Amino acid sequence: MHLSIPDTRDFQDENGSSYTAFNIHINGAYHCTVRYRQLHHFHEQLKKQFGASTLPPFPPKRLLALSQAQLDDRRTSLERYIQMVSQDTSIAACDNFNSFLLNAQQESMQQISEPVVLDIYLMNGHKISVNITSTDQTENVLETVASQIEIPDEHVYYFGIYLVKKEEGDNCIVRKLQDFESPYISLKAVNQEGTHRIVLRKSYWDSSYDDDLLNSRVTMNLLYVQALNDVERQWVLATKDQFIQLTALQQKGSKRDYLRLVRTLKFYGYIHFRPCITDYPEPNTLVLLAVGNKELNFRIQMGTDQYKEGSFKITRMRCWRITTIYPERDNNSNNKDDKPQLEISFEYLLSKDKLQWINIKSSQSILVSMCLQAMVDELIMKKQGKRIKRPSDRVRVSRGDYLSRDNKSPVLTSNQNLSHSNSEPNGLYVYSELLENEDQSAIDKAVDSVKKISDKFANVSFKSSRSGQNLQSVLENNAFEEIGDEDL
Structure with missing residues (x-):
């Protein structure tokens, strides 16, 4: 999970007193705006639950x-705090953590809690309309969808709901929706032009889990629809003869046989990303990037339909990090194209005694990182003999003891009227303005954040270095826990 506090907003309370609040971005997107005392109250709740020494x-x-310098120092310190707290898996999964972020999103959007209809799509465009409450969190929405289309309880969390953006005739995955957010609010915030939708798709990486879903007509159909879409958009590679076989099975309606065949093909179950730039094997190499099957896959185009391929196993990644690269400009430079770029870097065990950092510049760096982390989490879960959770395993998130921005008003409910002062514009307007261009928002606003493989706290430190004309601010994690060396 990538959290940052890139900037602040100024407000006035009902008495006319000014105060500053902090904009929290999560996984590359604006999530909420909170005051210092709200975060302090959140910290006190965590202290009661986990103890001061843990935090x-x-x-x-x-x-x-x-002063402005002190305020910026506080912003940086608060950012470091929430980054470190979120890296502890027990804290990130707790009721206090999730309810705080869920309530803060609702308050920032000034969204009343009311009955609404939310459209969830399949990968083939089929729409499922569900009746929910506007402030329902992600897992509640997923379970409602699953109940409506009769997914068996033991297979509900084999699936997830994703925010997807339609562009150039294709559907681009923006991110998987997390439990600390309301899908209705998140969609409403970015969907002013109708370019986004929420999509149901499988959320596991190990294709052996497919076997669990083939005995149910509903879950088999969901797998089949997603497989058809992946083949159509060429996320799964097939030879001419294999494509003819798949087409014949599709025309016959042989869904089970179609799935058995498509599972044998290259890149089945992978997520693909836009072309990006890497420094491996050579600087400024244009690569096609895909994630799946416990690897990060590089494809370098050598000619028409000819590619050189490289595979980086997640079990050999020591750690990875997200960096925002800010271009250096001289006083005479007014080039508006010199915008910050996101870079994902990972330290890889190339051979038994050789570790090397590999850097990839991509506007989708945060999504790549989240996919890597999900694969690691799934691998650890399987090694520990655990299974994918079921609805009965869930810890239901209560709304908690949330301290609102004005220190007295509760989170808005359906029988309360909204009021917007001149100093605090309508929540939807503010939210939409902050997300006017989601990709560029991720690049401009995401700050340095490290993903680590272990679930322990790390000793972290800020480092700055100059690379060519770029100033790179890097937050490195110097402690990690290797999860396996079976590939050596």
């Missing part, structure tokens, strides 16, 4: 008004 230090209170 990183929280930025101290100050009696006097903060």
Whole structure:
């Protein structure tokens, strides 16, 4: 999970007093705006649950008004705090963590809790309309969809709901929706032009889980629809003869046989990304990137329909990080094209005694990182003999003891009226403005954040270095736990 606090907003309370609030971005997208005292209250709740010694230090209170330099220092310190807290899996999964972020999203959007109809799509465009509450969290929505289309309880969490953007005739995955957000609010925030939708698709990586789904007509149909879409968009590679076989099976309606064949083909179950730039094997190499089957796959085009391919196993990645690269400009430069870029870097065990950092510049760096983390989590789960959770395993998130921005009003409910002062514009307007261009927002706003393989806290430190004309601010994780060396 990638959290950052890239900037702040100024408000006035009902007494006319000014205060500053902090914009929290999660996984490359704006999520909410909260005050210092809200985060402090959140910290106190975590202390009661986990103990002070488990948590990183929280930025101290100050009696006097903060200067701009002190305010920026507080923003950076709060960012470091939420990054470190989110890296502890037990904290990130707890009720206090999820309810705080869910309530903060609702308050920031000024969304009342009311009955709504939400459209969920399959990969073939089929629409499922479900009756939910506008503030229902992601898992509640997923379970509602599963109940409506009769997915067996033991297979509900084999699937997930994703935010998808339609562009150039294709559907581009933006991100998987997390449990600390409301799908209705998240979709409403970005969908002013009708370019986004919520899609149901499988959320596991190991194709052996397919076997569990073939005995149910509903789940087999869901797999089949997704496989058809992946073949159509050439996410799965097939020879001419294999494609003819698949077409024949599709025309016969032999869904089970179609799935058995498509599972044998290259890149089945992978997610593909836009072309990007890497420094491996040579600087400024244009690659096609795909993630799946416990690997990060590179394809370098050598000629028409000819590719050189490389595979990086997740079991040999020591760690990875997200970096925002800011271009250096001289006083005479007014080039508006010199925008910050996102870069994902991973330290890879090329041979038994050789570790090397490999860097990839991509606007989808955060999505790549989330896919890598999901594969790691699934691999660890299987090694520990655990199974994919079921609805009965869920810890139901309550709305919790949430401290609102004005320190007295509760989270909005359906029988309360919304009021918007001149100093605080309508929540939807603010939210949409912050997400006007989601890809560029991820590049401009995401700050340095590290994903680690272990589930322990790490000793972290800021480092800055100059590389060519770029200033790279890197937050590195210097402690990790190797999850396996069976590929050596």
